[in-house]
């Protein structure tokens with residue numbers, strides 16, 4: 617794996633720890649699991665955006681910006697489903713998402729509604745950033761040229777989503793507060809990535 621590219625990724629996304637290069641090779645051997653896990657990630661992205669709209673009807677810009685993202689994420693889910701079908705694979709059961717659950721642990725439980733909203737935007741930004749980095753890895757490291765192209769499309773979309781959630785946070789909350797909390801999230805995610813076993817059956 618080209619380390620200049622991982623440096624590049626880190627600079628774009630702010631992530632503190634590039635994915636272990638062994639992950640792509642493991643994922644390549646477990647493509648059915650990866651596709652299933654990926655399908656559920658897209659499904660959760662769509663449902664989380666719907667729930668953010670339901671909980672924050674007063675935040676007009678957010679509602680306006682997230683509405684098309686719901687459609688896009690659902691479209692991603694359908695793209696992954698189609699890929700499974702093409703390969704005569706089934707959408708398996710949803711696994712426990714340890715990565716996302718550990719991120720949820722870091723969300724502020726008390727605090728003001730604005731602090732909770734900030735964490736909701738930042739957790740989404742982080743999941744999009746890490747997903748984008750993982751899709752980038754797949755789009756560069758897989759042997760199959762078709763699959764490299766397949767993941768490249770996702771990588772580009774998720775990069776846009778990552779920036780959107782940060783922009784939305786900064787629209788409602790002052791930039792300094794957003795930046796400070798984002799730095800805390802990045803540090804927490806680094807520790808989380810470090811503590812997780814490298815496994816090829818899931819996106820995160």
Ligand SMILES: [Fe+2]
Nearest residue numbers: 658661689692
């Ligand atoms: Fe997506």
Ligand SMILES: [Fe+2]
Nearest residue numbers: 661744774777
């Ligand atoms: Fe996304």
